Amino acid sequence: MQPIMTTILAIESSCDDTSAAVLRDDCLLSNVIASQKVHEQYGGVVPELASRAHQQNIIPVVDAAIRQAGIGKEDIDAVGFTRGPGLLGSLLVGVSFAKSFATALGVPLIEVNHLQAHVLSHFIQPHPLTPLRLERGADSTGNPLPSPIGEGLGVRPQFPFICLLVSGGHTQILLLRDHFDIECLGTTIDDAAGEAIDKAAKIMDLGYPGGPVIDRLAKEGDADAFHFATPHIEGYNYSFSGIKTSFLYFLRDRLKEEPDFIERHKADLCASIQKTIVSFLLKKVERAALDHHVRQVAIAGGVSANSYLRSELQRICHKHHWQALVPPFQFCTDNAAMVGIAAYFKYQRGEFADISLPPYTRSN
Numbered sequence: 001m002q003p004i005m006t007t008i009l010a011i012e013s014s015c016d017d018t019s020a021a022v023l024r025d026d027c028l029l030s031n032v033i034a035s036q037k038v039h040e041q042y043g044g045v046v047p048e049l050a051s052r053a054h055q056q057n058i059i060p061v062v063d064a065a066i067r068q069a070g071i072g073k074e075d076i077d078a079v080g081f082t083r084g085p086g087l088l089g090s091l092l093v094g095v096s097f098a099k100s101f102a103t104a105l106g107v108p109l110i111e112v113n114h115l116q117a118h119v120l121s122h123f124i125q126p127h128p129l130t131p132l133r134l135e136r137g138a139d140s141t142g143n144p145l146p147s148p149i150g151e152g153l154g155v156r157p158q159f160p161f162i163c164l165l166v167s168g169g170h171t172q173i174l175l176l177r178d179h180f181d182i183e184c185l186g187t188t189i190d191d192a193a194g195e196a197i198d199k200a201a202k203i204m205d206l207g208y209p210g211g212p213v214i215d216r217l218a219k220e221g222d223a224d225a226f227h228f229a230t231p232h233i234e235g236y237n238y239s240f241s242g243i244k245t246s247f248l249y250f251l252r253d254r255l256k257e258e259p260d261f262i263e264r265h266k267a268d269l270c271a272s273i274q275k276t277i278v279s280f281l282l283k284k285v286e287r288a289a290l291d292h293h294v295r296q297v298a299i300a301g302g303v304s305a306n307s308y309l310r311s312e313l314q315r316i317c318h319k320h321h322w323q324a325l326v327p328p329f330q331f332c333t334d335n336a337a338m339v340g341i342a343a344y345f346k347y348q349r350g351e352f353a354d355i356s357l358p359p360y361t362r363s364n
């Protein structure tokens with residue numbers, strides 16, 4: 001007899017990506033992401049425009065996810081959705097859609113915390129029988145993604161492990177003892193690492209979001225060309241606002257003497273600020289992994305797409321005989337597949353959401 005499998009439709013709309021995914025148990029069948037280009041001209045996400053774009057995208061994105069999965073609506077056993085944290089106007093679109101869709105199908109709802117979803121993305125498995133219909137995509141700089149389902153998938157993390165969650169809104173070192181037994185060992189006391197990278201890019205007039213551009217330009221630069229001081233912060237906590245300010249003041253002084261300084265040293269500046277931020281991040285992650293005697297170290301969130309962070313993590317893990325868990329690119333930035341895997345684990349535990357639950361904008 002065939003084992004009973006669970007099919008979950010997942011929705012993500014917490015910021016500026018509208019995404020829907022279908023999972024059968026922990027295996028991914030489809031993951032459709034509509035990114036919103038409208039914010040680029042404003043140098044950051046405009047909440048009202050994000051909300052409107054989600055309204056336009058949500059139905060076509062869900063429709064595509066169901067079609068690409070090769071299932072019918074009647075096959076869906078539950079609807080998972082990101083309840084928070086995020087932008088209220090953005091969350092409301094996904095939350096309302098999920099509630100209406102689940103009600104119409106007569107299936108349970110599962111609420112998911114966006115940060116937990118980023119971390120749990122490491123548990124997503126490729127489906128052994130169904131050919132994956134994920135299309136080869138491109139990252140935000142236009143570079144093709146390495147494969148529809150990239151490297152790293154299929155290695156199931158073993159508890160306990162450490163995860164560095166690093167995005168435009170969050171920077172945390174987490175210790176996972178179980179899927180939902182997650183201890184925050186350290187966090188940023190001001191800006192997130194992605195925010196600092198985006199601000200450095202903005203100072204150099206590289207557009208928004210700047211992270212992928214810095215990553216690309218840094219490949220041609222000398223990471224030791226310039227030095228930026230990192231603050232001394234207790235324990236596993238971080239602070240990034242000082243790094244951003246020292247970058248700004250450094251450039252202000254140099255530009256006085258050399259007005260085209262940024263243009264002439266762009267690649268070196270990108271490589272140097274990237275190295276400063278990544279080294280600061282990983283120094284504390286390495287300490288946390290040693291102190292907690294783990295054998296696996298993961299990264300998650302938008303900044304985990306950074307090629308220098310990925311290779312440096314691998315180098316450090318190799319040195320200690322740890323396993324580096326590096327997510328495929330499509331699971332780094334916001335996506336519904338990660339919401340689906342978190343919803344699947346909650347489904348197994350029978351944790352369903354009431355239709356009256358409102359979205360929340362902050363973690364606590």
Ligand code: KG4
Nearest residue numbers: 167168169194209211302303305306333334
């Ligand atoms: O997780 P995410 O999509 O959204 C948030 O929840 O914030 O992360 C977005 C962040 C932005 O700061 C973006 O610049 C950064 O991830 N990012 C990168 C790269 N790709 C995205 N930062 C550095 N290198 C990259 N390749």
Ligand code: ZN
Nearest residue numbers: 118167333334
């Ligand atoms: Zn995110």
